């Protein structure tokens with residue numbers, strides 16, 4: 001596991017942005033796995049800037065998002081489809097037929113999960129999967145207890161996750177109780193994983209991701225076993241990780 005220590009959120013986002021741009025430039029048909037939430041917002045604005053400067057084109061890129069809430073359609077501001085359009089897709093030259101998100105409005109959610117998994121298998125492997133880190137160690141919406149063998153599936157969101165995400169809604173009661181998430185086995189098949197972590201409130205989760213025994217009770221611990229993980233974290237997020245970890249400062 002490679003640890004890149006950034007000064008702050010801005011620097012973390014820029015480093016992630018340059019790694020993604022480099023990947024897209026080097027690959028004829030790049031496949032990216034994308035996350036939502038607060039953490040990658042600035043990464044996405046940086047990608048838009050790089051596109052506007054003519055440094056990168058997304059014409060041949062395909063994307064797979066990690067997750068989507070059940071019951072929110074693409075016009076709802078809190079759906080992840082809406083988020084992705086607003087924060088990235090509407091501003092770059094990524095063809096819409098190369099964008100993939102689970103469909104939380106599907107009349108047959110189980111079938112949608114199977115179809116999504118098949119699409120990942122057909123178009124993939126995912127070259128770089130961007131991940132954020134949940135306070136409870138979730139990756140995607142794979143909550144504690146999710147089998148490491150899981151594929152795209154329907155998730156009952158943990159109360160703590162609904163509480164953490166209530167900041168985007170008018171109240172916790174508005175936060176959906178279910179989501180569709182790419183499974184842990186699907187995430188682990190990505191060639192490279194970029195885990196972005198920012199802020200002191202994530203320090204304990206980041207410490208545990210690196211130090212706890214690999215266990216389904218802390219899903220992100222599985223990343224210790226992936227051969228190609230780069231953690232890009234800012235100083236506050238790394239505040240509980242001992243220097244002996246050999247983190248590499250990029251400043």
Ligand code: F6R
Nearest residue numbers: 035036037038039132133134140
């Ligand atoms: C979002 C996702 C989640 C978030 C995590 C952190 O697509 O998969 O795992 O990455 O909940 O969220 P933020 O970045 O809002 O702290």
